[in-house]
Amino acid sequence: MTPSGEQSSYGPIPKSLHWIAALCVLLAWTIGTIGDDIPKSMEKAVLSIHMSLGIAVLALLIVRLLWRGVSPQPALETRFSPWSGYLASTSHWLLYILMAAVPVAGILLQFARGEALSVFGLVQIASPWTSDRALARSFKEVHEVLANALVILAALHVVAALFHHFVLRDRTLIRMLPGRHRFE
Ligand code: HEM
Numbered sequence: 231m232t233p234s235g236e237q238s239s240y241g242p243i244p245k246s247l248h249w250i251a252a253l254c255v256l257l258a259w260t261i262g263t264i265g266d267d268i269p270k271s272m273e274k275a276v277l278s279i280h281m282s283l284g285i286a287v288l289a290l291l292i293v294r295l296l297w298r299g300v301s302p303q304p305a306l307e308t309r310f311s312p313w314s315g316y317l318a319s320t321s322h323w324l325l326y327i328l329m330a331a332v333p334v335a336g337i338l339l340q341f342a343r344g345e346a347l348s349v350f351g352l353v354q355i356a357s358p359w360t361s362d363r364a365l366a367r368s369f370k371e372v373h374e375v376l377a378n379a380l381v382i383l384a385a386l387h388v389v390a391a392l393f394h395h396f397v398l399r400d401r402t403l404i405r406m407l408p409g410r411h412r413f414e
Pocket residue numbers: 254255258259261262263265266277280281282283284285287329332333334336337339340347370371373374377378380
């Protein structure tokens with residue numbers, strides 16, 4: 231694994247960051263979406279898992295962006311039209327933006343409720359505000375809309391990855407799959 235230089239595949243670090251973050255996003259979204267159907271007795275524990283998954287997404291994203299700074303992205307596999315490369319990088323940056331904005335809106339929601347933020351149960355960050363129901367309601371709406379936008383964009387992203395694999399038959403998906411760490 232080299233931190234720099236030309237490469238045509240993702241290394242083990244970006245691959246791990248990608249798949250762990252993808253899993254955390256999907257689990258956090260599922261828990262958030264089914265949240266209202268969870269029995270009252272379990273609500274606190276489940277919300278705490280939800281928040282830990284969301285904070286993990288934010289932490290993994292920061293590491294991912296730092297890693298991008300030292301190790302360039304592999305060149306795009308196939309450009310099937312003049313704008314496809316532009317579309318691919320725009321959609322990746324939109325995913326990054328939403329992967330930051332959703333947890334930030336969640337943290338603001340927690341603070342607007344006047345509640346402390348527990349970071350993996352290790353550190354408690356006190357809310358800088360007293361409880362404000364109207365503000366919390368607004369943040370909850372923003373959090374939900376952004377979370378749904380993230381999952382919709384991720385679904386389109388999966389369709390694009392499958393299109394590359396099954397229609398264009400290039401290595402776009404293969405080089406992000408676990409196991410092949412060699413830069414071919
Ligand atoms: C990628 C990460 C995240 C995703 C995809 C996500 C998704 C969601 C969704 C879909 C809801 C349901 C919204 C609704 O029904 O109105 C929700 C609720 C919520 N989320 Fe997140 N969230 C994430 C991260 C976070 C983080 C980091 C925090 C705070 C630290 C957080 C705090 C909350 C809170 C407090 C609720 C309201 C729960 C309730 O009382 O009903 N979320 N989230």
